[in-house]
Amino acid sequence: MLEFMDYVQAAFHAQSRWNVDNSYASLTTTAYNLLDFQIPQGLQLHVSSLSSPNFATSYTLGSRGVVDGSLSFLYSSLGLTVPSQSSDVRLGSLVRGYRHIKELQKPDELYLNEIWHAGRRVDRKDALLYGRLYLPTSTLEAMYLRRISPTRLLRLNCVSDDELPNGGSILALLRNDYAKYSTEYLYSTDSALLGIRGLYNFGYDPRNPEQQPSTRPPAHPWDHQNGRLSAGAEVYFSPMNKSGGVSCGLRFATLPIHSGFPYTMTLTVNPLMGNLSGTYSVKAGRDLSLSSRFDFNVYSYESDVVVGMELWQRKRQSPDTVWAHKLIRPDWQKPDEDVNGVLKARMDNNGKVGLLWECRAKELLVSLGAAFDMKKRDKMLGSVGLEVSYST
Template structure:
């Protein structure tokens, strides 16, 4: 999966800087299937230049047609050395060990604790990271994260618009448009070897939420739930989900996820598996039990190791067809994609994105 340069820096900081895995979040429960069925495709032309000014300081410049131009900076209190971009990574965490598909195991099938809990802590006991990006329309995107302890992480992010025309007219009573696009979000994460919890507050619709994911020790099962309240609509919601993973060997595994939102009537099931070396397939079925609206999606991902390229394809009754080619040549990472919908007035797009690190 081709990441934006700043996203690549942030992921490297989490994984190797503070050894924090985002894979244990409840929001990442369906990450394996989303990687294949919900991949974004580039629109128009975009060129990104990323540079490591110092081990603790990174910069990024983007130029796009018709997308806006931007400039970004990232600073971390600890040095972060960027590894080469792994196109076939897909967000898999090296810290999570799965039970093999056979019943025999040297330790009785009980997975060891995450790598993040066993390796020594970084040199800075309370590392932090600051990130900011300014767009050509004066939108400012910012993020700050700080480790409060080895098990607790605080994250604050926001998006602010300095364009007075965006809010001068106020909110339109008929469409709800014209409201202040600025928003601010705070999150606190706490983890143990088998559990990770999150508390979140967002000024966007004034959402307050709690979520947690528990990995059942001695099995490949994980279960979690999310509870949230929306102040704008004065209503709440509940989501419950489960995940089963089994390993078939190096870089090969199968994942089954079930997700339900009882109040919204939404039920989703997804299955992702490695059907042959370097070829992964995912399927997903979504159903709303109240409206009986349903969607079926199928996707494939092929990672050609010798040419360092990844090909993705998906088809969905509601989202349409999407194709994407990702590759790397020396210090350049490129992405070519197209998508179209199966509707009366379909939305179509085609684009090319090049990043030089």
């Protein structure tokens, strides 16, 4: 389940009209959500508040053998109008599951964001500032986001820790999103790492209005009106370590116009390490999503297989309620307006199993998870964790 501060940051991206899915870094997000979900460690308690549309705070207390915690603060120049009460926040906004790829939108023109008063520009660029202090280690984490333009986003991540080389590190990331394609440039003070990423979307170009998709039925599953094929790559290099890396990938995902089951397929390749990874995720029903991933190394011939599922539980409805819902248009209904909770499960070929149950218990949000190792007969239960969150 997303922490409250991540939920607020997602609201910042949404209200500033930034498409987080149109980047190479998010190529395998759907499979990651279904197969690599985080299981709570020990007991954790989160208390958060969105005291105003521009300011949020969060406090965390945990017990993993020793008592630890953190203090978080967030400021947004853009007023965020999202539900903050834990009893009102939609579970679908906190639980990361199957991700539906939306149609690409044409970036706003620069002049549309200009506000003039008495002959002077008075508009401000949206920005977000976030800080978190971990206790008792006194590690400090900070992040700065700034919407430089409708097509550009600057992100700075900083970490201060005595155990890190030079006492900390800074990561700078400049993202450009032109809908049809996107680019990312990154630099890290850790080993002076330099990198570039890119993603290109085949088919429909939203920048050309005359190429608007027609309403005719798709001819076949690979029709660009049915889905979108994207290709991307990344290259990074560290002059200090004289080392680097490269990877490339493909993704095909269905769009909302697709009449069948939504699905997403990805293939990523790391030619230097010889790793290939393929994923297939499908939303098999209203409440059920399935995913699988196959990893293979061409040098060692080692392979791994992981399968996972996500099952949503809904409240029992009376016959009158069911009849009333049939009269309401589907696009008027919230996707999880009658959701009780969601069960996630995964298992790999090494016998490792992960289970996670996330739900709302009155005013609280609860995550309960456990990890098992089926090959260790004497100690199958690896870890158990419980996370409780409350926000106002």
